[in-house]
Amino acid sequence: MVTVKELIQIESNKPELFQCGSSACAGCASVLALRWALKALGPKTVVVAPASCANVYIGIWPKASSAVPYVNMAFAAGASAASGVVAGYEALGKKDINVLTWAGDGGTVDIGIQALSGAIERSTNFIYACYDNEGYMNTGTQRSSSTMKHTKTTTTPTGKGMHKKDIAQIVAAHDIPYVATCVATDPQEVYTVFSEAKEIQGAKFIHILSPCAPGWRFAASRTTEMGDLAVKTGIFLLWKQVDGELTVNKRTLKYLDKSKRLPVEAYLNEQGRFGSLRKDQIQDLQDWVDRRCDKLARRV
């Protein structure tokens, strides 16, 4: 893990490949993550961005925040288009260019899952990053299969009825060389996982929890706090699987112990999307977290 001291150096020394002045919402975590991901990957990177907030916050034509090639792509085509970019470079003998798919959760767990599964099965040499803000935020906060249970969205006004898909485990089951999770609000983690992924040949997948102020309904100034609470409550688990070997992040490792982690209310109560939950619903989410933490603890 890169240290904070190093990170401060990196911030001023490495080129800024995602420029300020983007058209992201105030408090957007996804742009923070993209900025640090590109710091880690460097200028020889091409971004393929299927339909998501990233198609808007990149800038309204002819303005753009990206200082690397950045292709807006069809919703279902994040992984497949990247496969083609990789194949094109390979066919033309162009080496050492990182190909990054930067997709939201809808573009990954819903409409894009087939192309993702195909691309990683084919051992495509690229990084697929899913910034997960747990819903279709760009289109007005509709539910996705990555939305947490009991979340109120515009298409689940009384709360979603089922738990979110565990996309990182689905991808890990493909037995690819690198799968990691991180929170968008922690630049140390983001920078570290992208730096690691860059050095690995084959398909890499990074699942990034990306707090969304307007969609989750919290004040834009509290974005990093939400990312932090997701880890401390065990709602989001930090781990990586490198060549089949599971490593749990130190922070998550600590919170696998129930006595150390915060109750889910610490997270839920701060967000409007979980407004007026009943006690049994809160318990339901607590049970879900406990179950997932126990399951991970058993694997350590």
Added chain:
Amino acid sequence: MSKIKKTEMDKEQTIIMSGNYASAWGAKCSRVKVVSAYPITPQTTVVEKLADFVEGGELDARYIKVESEHSVMASLVGSSMTGARSFTATSGQGLLYMTEMLHWVSSSRLPIVTTIASRGIAPPWNIWAEYTDILSVRDCGWIIQFASTHQEIFDSILMGYKIAENEGVMLPYFIVYGGFTQSHTSKPVRIPPQKDIDSFLPSPPEKGWSHLNLDPENPITHGNLLMPQQEYLDFRFLIHDAMMKSKKVIQKTITEFKKSFKRNYSGLTENYKCKDADVVLISYGALAEQSKIAVDELRKQGKKVGLFKLRYIRPFPNEELEELFNSGVKAIGIADQGTAFGNPTGGPISTEVMSLLRLSGKKIKVLPYVWGLGGRDVTVDEQIHVFNQLITLKNKNQYPTDDTFQHGTVWMGLKTGV
């Protein structure tokens, strides 16, 4: 990457091959760099043959075996954006499944060439020759050319890349032929020496396409959101403009091809004995090729009939059709091997020809046909019958009276009582 075997031809060779193999050979001889494909009947042997070429070391290309047709076209968007010459083949349902990406290709102005072994659309399942697949995507901004012989399939791929990659065109290119009737039948195809092909069709520019190249040294963003008052409309116009202007490039390329390989393709259309004809059938695909036999038969009987074959439907051959309308022809039949439910005639191309005819102000009698759907046979005798119906229309102003004449269109062989 495996070393490429020297199997390229120094001399012209004639090989007996299927239409699908002609398609694979066309891609190989065009030195495509990326192939992406998903199997679908009746296209399958194209992508099998290409796999043989690549894995056998005869074609230096990356072959992405994707998990769906949507991913086929998406991956080719990616590969073409790096400047790699990119190819695929598909059919029927597969073509429909990639529709979203067809627009992505044309709107990104990527010169991808795709061959289509056309088939009927399900349900009910049908895998035989019919063009509703390609006709359904006729307005996606792709050049659409029909190849009615095996040789034409092969030759058209070479010409297709040359036209598509022309700086003034930069549009994707479909080459269409009938499932099974062409894809799975075998005929001799002449394969020119590779060096002649290379000089006719040089490699794409090393620096990639001038308008769009994914190069970290020269970063660009592509496809950013445009507000309504910005240039969205203008970009759309440029696609249409390039399509219309491609007609000249098509003609020029056909001329160059003739010079290089001594085979002549007439142009956007082929005029077969139309000059003095007072009855003309307009058609496309392999059935149009067959109509020539019917024309010859009727000519023997002294009937002045002709065939007007559409080689291209995008761009639409307006000028050529205008010329036909001005030739003194009295009655025209237009045969569609595909459907457009609920449009004025039920056939997409007959509707377009009729709208052009209306604009020309010529008083020519017209009878639209829908024929050969789902591989239904259309025999030479039936084609002769069509010409005779048109002669009756011309002479007596009389439309068919049997049950096949429905809503102003003849549905050839329509079973009564349906």
